[in-house]
Amino acid sequence: MRLKDLYGPEIPIRVAAMIESAYPGFAVDEFVAECLNGYEELELTARARHIASALASYLPEDFPAAAAILKGSLGPLIDSDELTGQR
Numbered sequence: 001m002r003l004k005d006l007y008g009p010e011i012p013i014r015v016a017a018m019i020e021s022a023y024p025g026f027a028v029d030e031f032v033a034e035c036l037n038g039y040e041e042l043e044l045t046a047r048a049r050h051i052a053s054a055l056a057s058y059l060p061e062d063f064p065a066a067a068a069i070l071k072g073s074l075g076p077l078i079d080s081d082e083l084t085g086q087r
Helices: 002-008 010-022 028-036 045-060 063-074 080-084
Strands: none
Touching: 002 045, 010 028, 010 045, 010 063, 028 045
C-alpha cells in the first residue's frame, strides 16, 4: 500500500464534517466535490495542498473568522498522557 492511499477520498469527507460542526453554513457537498476533482492523481503532499486550497475557497475571507472555525473544528484537547500512552 502506498502512503498516499492512507490519505484517500474519505479524508476530505471527514474534514468537511469537522468544519461543518463548527460552521453550520459550510458548503459540504461543494467542498467535497472540489476536493475530489483530480484527487486520485495527486501524490500525498499535493492532496493536502489541494484540500487546503479548497478550504480557502469555502471559509470566510476574514482570517480571524476562518481561524476560529478551524480551531473550533478540532474538537477537545487531548490530554498529554494520551499522547505518550502512559497513565
